[in-house]
Amino acid sequence: MIEMIERRAEGLAIEEEKRVTLARRVDEVQPCQAHYVDGDAVVGVGEYQVVHAPEKLVCLGLGSCVGIAIFDISSQIGGLIHAMLPKYEEGRDKTKASKYADSAVMLMVDELVEMGARKPLLRAKIAGGAQMFSFISSDTLNIGQRNSVVAKETLKKENIPLLAEDVGGTKGRTIFFNSVDGSIRIQKNGEVSQI
Amino acid sequence: MRHLTLTEGREHNEMIMDGLREIGTIGAAHASTALSELVHKDIMIEVSDCFVCSTQELPTAFSTTEETVVAVFLEALGKSRGGIMLVVSEQMAIELTDLILGREHDESHCLDEMDQDAICEIGNICASAYLNAVSRFTDITMMPSPPGVAVDMLRAILQFPAALVEADSDSSVVIKTMFKYGTNTGFGFMLYIPDRESQLVLIEKFGSM
Numbered sequence: 302m303i304e305m306i307e308r309r310a311e312g313l314a315i316e317e318e319k320r321v322t323l324a325r326r327v328d329e330v331q332p333c334q335a336h337y338v339d340g341d342a343v344v345g346v347g348e349y350q351v352v353h354a355p356e357k358l359v360c361l362g363l364g365s366c367v368g369i370a371i372f373d374i375s376s377q378i379g380g381l382i383h384a385m386l387p388k389y390e391e392g393r394d395k396t397k398a399s400k401y402a403d404s405a406v407m408l409m410v411d412e413l414v415e416m417g418a419r420k421p422l423l424r425a426k427i428a429g430g431a432q433m434f435s436f437i438s439s440d441t442l443n444i445g446q447r448n449s450v451v452a453k454e455t456l457k458k459e460n461i462p463l464l465a466e467d468v469g470g471t472k473g474r475t476i477f478f479n480s481v482d483g484s485i486r487i488q489k490n491g492e493v494s495q496i
Numbered sequence: 497m498r499h500l501t502l503t504e505g506r507e508h509n510e511m512i513m514d515g516l517r518e519i520g521t522i523g524a525a526h527a528s529t530a531l532s533e534l535v536h537k538d539i540m541i542e543v544s545d546c547f548v549c550s551t552q553e554l555p556t557a558f559s560t561t562e563e564t565v566v567a568v569f570l571e572a573l574g575k576s577r578g579g580i581m582l583v584v585s586e587q588m589a590i591e592l593t594d595l596i597l598g599r600e601h602d603e604s605h606c607l608d609e610m611d612q613d614a615i616c617e618i619g620n621i622c623a624s625a626y627l628n629a630v631s632r633f634t635d636i637t638m639m640p641s642p643p644g645v646a647v648d649m650l651r652a653i654l655q656f657p658a659a660l661v662e663a664d665s666d667s668s669v670v671i672k673t674m675f676k677y678g679t680n681t682g683f684g685f686m687l688y689i690p691d692r693e694s695q696l697v698l699i700e701k702f703g704s705m
């Protein structure tokens with residue numbers, strides 16, 4: 302715990318002028334330690350993972366976060382993002398670009414292409430972005446909605462067609478992404494659906 | 497902004513952590529008293545736990561299960577901001593509302609709208625009592641926002657306060673206090689997540705003690 306406080310303290314001591322520019326792979330130094338549920342790799346909050354078929358990826362408990370799956374079925378490559386906040390520009394912490402919906406999409410698309418996916422064949426599906434607490438009426442506080450809106454905008458900018466979506470609502474979702482056919486199985490409120 | 501260093505030595509850090517834990521205990525003691533009076537049952541609190549975690553890890557810091565919980569979230573507004581949340585297991589939520597609404601306990605009962613409103617009010621009372629205690633200690637007035645209630649997986653719920661804090665800083669101080677009541681298996685806890693400014697205020701307060 303002491304270590305953590307010290308780290309926190311360093312963070313406080315360093316003033317805001319410290320800005321890390323958006324490199325291609327910002328989180329390279331921190332390899333994500335995937336843990337597995339029933340043999341499927343779990344994509345942690347604010348991370349993304351790319352896999353070759355027939356691997357599957359899971360996002361557990363998507364609340365206001367948004368899950369973005371991008372895949373190229375012909376080359377059997379796909380990835381899943383678990384984005385927490387909408388825009389990289391608006392974020393304070395610039396060390397981890399994978400947690401913002403817009404920068405995470407750009408990073409993962411580059412990585413998918415590098416792995417052998419063909420960019421014009423990339424397709425996307427999104428799920429999540431729920432409004433967990435019903436009291437919030439102002440748009441700035443509706444993080445879930447902003448997450449999904451920004452995700453869609455970014456996909457449009459990157460020219461990746463959005464095949465399906467299941468966003469909004471008030472319930473959390475757990476999603477399973479199958480890289481073989483690009484399908485997403487969604488568990489929401491005890492019900493299972495597929496997009 | 498004044499630079500603050502916590503690295504002056506382990507003892508110093510420990511002291512700050514103890515102080516923050518104390519804040520949690522004071523706040524939760526007030527909250528549990530309010531709750532006890534409301535339901536006419538003794539509600540005990542346990543020693544607070546205080547830790548620093550990256551906001552990204554916050555949603556998974558408590559449980560890895562996808563168990564359903566009932567949570568009431570309020571934003572602390574005013575000079576010092578932050579999030580405060582009451583989290584209770586579904587079972588404890590039903591038991592509490594049974595007590596409040598003077599209803600016979602029914603195993604098959606599910607949470608309906610009326611129960612959610614009742615829980616919302618419980619959260620409101622607890623959070624206000626908690627914040628009151630903290631404000632008295634820090635001399636900073638904090639007002640609770642209207643409460644919001646959610647019934648869902650704990651992970652999914654925690655993403656909301658995490659995202660709120662995340663916009664502000666990359667790690668957060670979390671003060672957690674457990675509730676216990678009777679011999680029941682129900683669990684509940686209160687979380688207080690002060691924002692960056694409040695963290696500094698709290699740290700300064702303890703640093704000068």
